[in-house]
Amino acid sequence: MYKILILPGDGIGPEVMGEVRRVIHWFTEKRGFSCVLEDDLVGGVSYDKHGVPVTDAAMAKALASDAVLFGAVGGPQWAKVSFDKRPEAALLRLRKDLELFANLRPALCFKPLVKASSLKPELVEGLDIMIVRELTGGVYFGEPRGIETLPDGTRRGVNTQVYATEEIRRVARVAFDLAGKRRGKVTSAEKSNVMESGLLWREEVQWVHDHEYPSIALDHMLADNCAMQLVRAPKQFDVIVTDNLFGDMLSDEAAMLTGSLGMLPSASLGAADKSGRAKAMYEPIHGSAPDIAGKGVANPIASILSFAMALRYSFNRGADADLLEQAVEKVLTDGIRTGDIMEPGATKVGTAGMGDAILQALTALSGK
Numbered sequence: 001m002y003k004i005l006i007l008p009g010d011g012i013g014p015e016v017m018g019e020v021r022r023v024i025h026w027f028t029e030k031r032g033f034s035c036v037l038e039d040d041l042v043g044g045v046s047y048d049k050h051g052v053p054v055t056d057a058a059m060a061k062a063l064a065s066d067a068v069l070f071g072a073v074g075g076p077q078w079a080k081v082s083f084d085k086r087p088e089a090a091l092l093r094l095r096k097d098l099e100l101f102a103n104l105r106p107a108l109c110f111k112p113l114v115k116a117s118s119l120k121p122e123l124v125e126g127l128d129i130m131i132v133r134e135l136t137g138g139v140y141f142g143e144p145r146g147i148e149t150l151p152d153g154t155r156r157g158v159n160t161q162v163y164a165t166e167e168i169r170r171v172a173r174v175a176f177d178l179a180g181k182r183r184g185k186v187t188s189a190e191k192s193n194v195m196e197s198g199l200l201w202r203e204e205v206q207w208v209h210d211h212e213y214p215s216i217a218l219d220h221m222l223a224d225n226c227a228m229q230l231v232r233a234p235k236q237f238d239v240i241v242t243d244n245l246f247g248d249m250l251s252d253e254a255a256m257l258t259g260s261l262g263m264l265p266s267a268s269l270g271a272a273d274k275s276g277r278a279k280a281m282y283e284p285i286h287g288s289a290p291d292i293a294g295k296g297v298a299n300p301i302a303s304i305l306s307f308a309m310a311l312r313y314s315f316n317r318g319a320d321a322d323l324l325e326q327a328v329e330k331v332l333t334d335g336i337r338t339g340d341i342m343e344p345g346a347t348k349v350g351t352a353g354m355g356d357a358i359l360q361a362l363t364a365l366s367g368k
């Protein structure tokens with residue numbers, strides 16, 4: 001019996017997570033997926049009620065769960081709140097306290113949406129890349145950091161890129177494990193030509209490969225070249241592993257190869273404990289979309305595909321994850337679209353309509 005914590009958050013978060021709940025319910029009823037669902041507030045709604053974007057009680061529930069399903073946080077009404085209490089600060093605390101050091105972002109091009117990419121169809125058709133970004137180290141966290149005023153009155157901003165052996169090795173292992181279940185190839189991206197931390201990154205990834213995963217193919221690529229190759233010939237990649245800063249950019253770039261923000265899931269994983277279970281959080285890439293919140297038009301697919309990742313990575317139910325992804329593909333093939341992915345001749349639906357269509361496709365595909 002798995003424990004799932006749902007944190008819908010702000011804006012369209014509760015709307016899209018409502019559809020995820022229906023999908024979870026379907027898997028419970030039809031496929032024997034057994035779980036206990038809990039709920040809590042996160043983000044601006046938590047700040048309004050409790051004065052903090054995530055409470056200690058919600059954190060305790062997150063720590064006790066097998067997976068956290070996160071909607072989205074933020075909105076203009078909290079723009080003046082101090083940085084440490086902003087809705088987005090909840091995400092940083094969750095990642096830090098759950099020690100989620102590996103961020104997985106698939107860039108998967110669904111055939112019916114091939115025209116939504118800014119690249120030529122032949123470059124993206126069938127595209128299936130996984131970007132693994134180190135999430136808790138590097139320049140976003142390194143010390144010293146800050147802005148100082150110099151004696152002549154001008155200022156200097158400092159951030160420090162720093163990585164230690166184990167931080168690199170553990171995220172490299174995540175990438176090699178994933179590649180072993182996919183097409184068996186890892187590309188590691190860094191700037192070893194100009195950064196010592198990049199050279200260490202390259203050497204440590206190579207060490208993990210040579211000692212633990214010799215049968216997986218490993219390439220090293222400079223991060224700037226990787227950015228270029230992603231738009232030149234993206235299908236050459238299987239799994240890309242990279243640091244926090246380069247991963248931030250490369251994962252956004254790769255994600256947009258496939259079209260709309262409303263389609264893109266993600267997973268953040270921690271280290272496995274002795275029983276093999278790892279802490280994990282699953283969330284769409286998009287934010288709270290205040291411009292469309294409350295209208296019932298948000299695309300729930302990114303959140304639903306995030307649950308598919310949870311089925312695969314937290315609940316060891318790969319066949320169910322495949323089924324859910326096939327259901328999404330079927331709905332798209334049938335020409336059903338929310339506004340963000342609408343095309344001429346397709347049938348436009350709202351958030352609940354997309355949820356209905358995916359449930360129907362699940363039933364049709366599974367024969368239940």
Ligand code: NAD
Nearest residue numbers: 072073074075261262286287288289290291292298299340
């Ligand atoms: P956003 O992702 O919320 O929206 C960008 C654009 O994409 C908007 O036009 C929106 O309507 C559209 N969009 C996003 N998701 C969609 C969906 N599921 N269906 C249809 N259309 C969708 O980014 P933003 O506007 O830059 O940020 C809004 C708020 O969200 C800010 O407060 C920001 O800090 C926050 N944010 C939160 C997260 C998170 O919770 N992980 C991530 C990014 C931004």
